[in-house]
Structures are given as structure tokens and as C-alpha cells.
Amino acid sequence: MTHKYYEFFCPVKVIAGxxxxxxxxxxLTGLAAKRPMIVTDKGVRxxxxxxxxxxxxxxxGLEIVTxxxxxxxxxxxxxVRDIAGIYRQEKCxxxxxxxxxxxxxxxxxxxxxxxxGGDDIAKYSGAGVIxxxxxxFFVVPTTAGTGSEVTAVAVITDETKGVKLPxxxxxxxxxxxxxxxxxxxTLPPHITAATAMDAMTHAVEAFTCMAKNPLSDAYATAAVKxxxxxxxxxxxxxxxxxxxxxxxxxxxxxxxxxxxxxxGLVHALGHATGAICHLPHGLCMxxxxxxxxxxxxxTIREPLGDLLxxxxxxxxxxxxxxxxxxxxxxxxxxKLRDQLHKRCQLPRTLKExxxxxxxxxxxxxxxxxxxxxxxxxxxxxxxxxxxxxLQRAWA
Numbered sequence: 001m002t003h004k005y006y007e008f009f010c011p012v013k014v015i016a017g018x019x020x021x022x023x024x025x026x027x028l029t030g031l032a033a034k035r036p037m038i039v040t041d042k043g044v045r046x047x048x049x050x051x052x053x054x055x056x057x058x059x060x061g062l063e064i065v066t067x068x069x070x071x072x073x074x075x076x077x078x079x080v081r082d083i084a085g086i087y088r089q090e091k092c093x094x095x096x097x098x099x100x101x102x103x104x105x106x107x108x109x110x111x112x113x114x115x116x117g118g119d120d121i122a123k124y125s126g127a128g129v130i131x132x133x134x135x136x137f138f139v140v141p142t143t144a145g146t147g148s149e150v151t152a153v154a155v156i157t158d159e160t161k162g163v164k165l166p167x168x169x170x171x172x173x174x175x176x177x178x179x180x181x182x183x184x185x186t187l188p189p190h191i192t193a194a195t196a197m198d199a200m201t202h203a204v205e206a207f208t209c210m211a212k213n214p215l216s217d218a219y220a221t222a223a224v225k226x227x228x229x230x231x232x233x234x235x236x237x238x239x240x241x242x243x244x245x246x247x248x249x250x251x252x253x254x255x256x257x258x259x260x261x262x263x264g265l266v267h268a269l270g271h272a273t274g275a276i277c278h279l280p281h282g283l284c285m286x287x288x289x290x291x292x293x294x295x296x297x298x299t300i301r302e303p304l305g306d307l308l309x310x311x312x313x314x315x316x317x318x319x320x321x322x323x324x325x326x327x328x329x330x331x332x333x334x335k336l337r338d339q340l341h342k343r344c345q346l347p348r349t350l351k352e353x354x355x356x357x358x359x360x361x362x363x364x365x366x367x368x369x370x371x372x373x374x375x376x377x378x379x380x381x382x383x384x385x386x387x388x389x390l391q392r393a394w395a
Contacts, residue, residue: 008213016248022052038067049098050067077121080113081113095135104154112130112172132171141251180248201267216257220258224250225310231247273350
């Protein structure tokens, strides 16, 4: 694939390592922020993950003015409006989002309201609506998968209309992403597995979809390698700090990759399945990945074959004939999913989830065709094609 033109953009400062959290006060004061608000959820607070963040700020004489810890798994316009009201009431001047994708997206949306004004977040929905820089915003991810800490996108549910509102603007990018392995040490095995496979899928789709470019390729292959080398050892030893850091970095790298190169059919099917059957996003990614790669195979044979090196290492790569490497990459991913299923029963088929019925497949296929991600899939997808991939993923 030749690239006569491409764009690559990632201005987020990444602060990573075993004492990354302790750098938050320095970053805040560097932006003249003195009254931060923390946006998080009950689970994160109950797990004690806020303690090191609060301690770091207190030691530097920085007061956390207020903590909102009631972000739901699927955040809504009402929640965003409520938090923005508290932010204004408490005269805060910055936001620290601590959590998974929902807390981070909520933080992004709150930042739009408190920076732009008003109570109606819906009017800022879409691309390119926000024209000005927002308030200082920091993200501390507690799951290693979504990559939301380095993406310019947020999705919030409008409960009254029953739709998901997308927000896209480079101004949504955090001032800094703080990647600290202490934040993922308490993740349960099935969430560790599903979120890591979310990162793996971001990286694989970034490397095989239409808008790939040399810079996104570098991030994508590095992310694939880190997940391949560290995920199973973290599953076997959950307190492996180095392994946790590797996967957290992989998530960030994959986030940078796909926000510059887009994703494809795996995400289109995953978004539809999440909306209709309420399956977690990471699980959908893990589930559909090999089936979509098989569907796209002849269009992506060369890049998919190249991924065998980060997936399986140099010995397997060199021992595999070039013509068989693409299939070997799919086999490597299937093998990884089998290992995860063995360790934490992460479903490999729709039937194994126990939450999808076969008569929902038509509805999922129809919704997937309307998903923006499908535009970047390397192979054209018809309704029948989507239905056939779903049928293969069924059992």
C-alpha cells in the first residue's frame, strides 16, 4: 500500500512507570491548576486506587477539591451535566479522570461543558464543533485496553433519545496520560484478558486497515509484541508489575495507532453487538478478531503475515514460509484466545457468551453496516458478508 499522503497526530504527554502518579501535582502546577476535580466510579474508589493519587497531591500541598465517584459503566448526558454543575459550584479549574473508558469519556465530556459553557452536551456532538482549547485535563487509566487516554474521541449516551452521541476534537486529548502499573494490579482476570485483547485488536486493525501509515504501523507492531509477550504471564501472576506496565503501555500505543489509522469490521460488529446484546467491548473485540481477519485475508495477506514476527517471535517467523505467514498469524491469535479461555473462560464464540441468540445476528449485521468503522475495512462488506462472519463467530 503506497502512501502519497497521511496525517499523524498525538500531542499527549505520556508519563509512565512505577511512580508515574507522583508526577501529577507537577503537571497540574505547570498549567497553573490549583483546584482539581477527580472523576471516577465506585469500583475504582472501592479498590483503593484513588489513594495514591490523593496522597501525591496532598504531599505537594495541592488540594483535591471534590471527587465524583458515581460514573456508570455507560455514561449519560445527565451524569455529565450533574458533574459539570458540581465543578462550577466548587470552583474547580482542572479534571483528573481515573478509571476505564467510561470515566475517561465522561471526563472529556465534562471538560467540554465547563470550558464551553451551557448544560446541553448534545450541541457539541460531532466532529470539529469545539473550536477552543479546554481546561487542564489528565487521565489515569485503570484498565489496559481502551487507549482512551490518547484518543480525541468520547461517546456519551443520550438517555432521552436512546442514542450514543460521538464527540470528536483534537481539543479532547488530555494534557497528559499517566500510565502507572499500580492502577491495574487489582483488575480481575477476565477484565485483564478482555481489555488486553481490546488493545490487541486496536493494534491489529490499525496495522491491516485502509488508513494505515508508517508511523501508526510502528506503534501497532510494538503493541502487538507487548501483549503477545506479557499477557499470559500476567494472567498466571496477576501481581507481575513489569508485565502489567507492558500491557498498559501496549494499550496506549495501540490507542495512538488506531486513532491515526482507524479500525474496521471487528469494531463495526463489536459496536453493534455491544448495543444490542450489552456485551463488554473488549470481549466483542477478542471474539470477532480471527473471524474478521479470515474474511479480510486475501486483501491483507502481506501486512497480516508481517504481524507473525511480533505475535510469535523471530524463530517461528523465519521457520514459516512467507506464503503461510498470514494464516499463521490468525492461528497465533486463536491460540492466545484458547489460552485465555482456559484461564478465565473468556468466550471465543457468540454461543459461549450465553447472552446472544442466533436470531439477533441479522440485527447485529444490519447495525454494523451503518457503523463508521466499516468504511476503513480493507475489504468491502455487504449485509450477507457481515451475516456470514457472524454465523462463523456463532459457534
